[in-house]
Each structure stands twice: as C-alpha cells, then as structure tokens.
Amino acid sequence: xxxxxxxHALGCCRWWGALGAxxxxxxxxxxxxxxxxxxxxxxxVHNHVxxxxxxxxxxxxxxxxxxxSVLALSSLSGVNYSGLQWGLQEAEIVPFETFSxxxxxxxxxxxVSWRLGDGLVVIDAKITPKISAL
Numbered sequence: 001x002x003x004x005x006x007x008h009a010l011g012c013c014r015w016w017g018a019l020g021a022x023x024x025x026x027x028x029x030x031x032x033x034x035x036x037x038x039x040x041x042x043x044x045v046h047n048h049v050x051x052x053x054x055x056x057x058x059x060x061x062x063x064x065x066x067x068x069s070v071l072a073l074s075s076l077s078g079v080n081y082s083g084l085q086w087g088l089q090e091a092e093i094v095p096f097e098t099f100s101x102x103x104x105x106x107x108x109x110x111x112v113s114w115r116l117g118d119g120l121v122v123i124d125a126k127i128t129p130k131i132s133a134l
Contacts, residue, residue, distance in 0.1 A: 030051065039053060041131070046125050048125055050129055051120055052118070052121060054117060055115065055134045056132065057112070059111055059129065060105065060109065060127050061109050061129075062123075062126050063108070064108065065105060066104060066124040067124045068084060068110070068112065068124070069100065069102055069121070069122040070119055072093045072095045072096075072117060073118040073120065074117045075093070076093040076114040078090055079100075080113050082110060083109055083110025084110050085106045086103050093119070115134070
C-alpha cells in the first residue's frame with residue numbers, strides 16, 4: 001500500500017507514494033482505505049486526494065478558483081459544501097455520478113463533509129487541507 005503513513009496535526013494520516021504513474025495501483029490504494037475508517041491525505045505534485053469516511057470534514061484553504069472535486073466510493077448522504085462555487089446542503093451523491101466534479105473555491109476557506117459514506121475529495125495542490133470530526 002503506501003510507503004509512509006503517520007498521524008499528523010492535519011487530523012489525518014499523511015500518505016506518500018499513493019499517486020504513482022500506475023493507475024491500477026493508485027486506484028487500489030484508494031479502494032483499500034474504507035476498511036480503516038480513518039481519514040487520509042495522499043500528497044501529489046498537481047493534486048492531493050483526501051479520503052473521508054463518515055463523520056469527518058475537510059477544511060480547505062487556498063486561492064479562489066482552485067479546483068475541488070468529490071468522488072463517492074459508496075453512497076454519500078448529508079453532503080455539505082460551503083465556500084465553494086457550487087454549494088450543497090444535505091445532498092446525496094452516489095458512486096459514478098459526475099455532478100460533484102470540477103467545483104472551485106469561491107472563498108479562501110471552504111468545507112466539504114458528509115454524515116454517511118466513504119468518498120474522495122480531490123483538490124488542487126495549491127490548497128492546504130485540514131481534517132476534523134463533525
């Protein structure tokens with residue numbers, strides 16, 4: 001799985017070596033995360049990928065216009081976005097839906113969360129994430 005993983009002040013596991021050039025290995029790394037039910041951030045050159053299980057919030061800080069996408073690994077319920085160009089309140093997102101792709105920071109600080117489900121928040125590498133429990 002990952003080369004280095006350890007607790008950090010970001011409130012989650014910091015994860016290096018997961019966003020490699022081999023797509024099948026990268027996807028396999030993310031598919032293995034739900035069994036641990038602990039948030040993780042995979043740090044990449046162009047993007048960071050945050051794994052959020054149920055009951056966590058991703059606090060995002062960056063420049064207006066920086067890109068944010070959400071991908072559901074399972075059905076997500078109680079999805080909330082604030083500070084993004086297209087906000088959501090108590091929404092549902094199911095796997096393979098694409099309306100949750102290509103959002104952007106509308107303000108320097110934003111939040112993405114859901115009550116139930118496992119998903120990924122893909123952010124521009126210029127965004128700094130912090131994770132907290134809801």
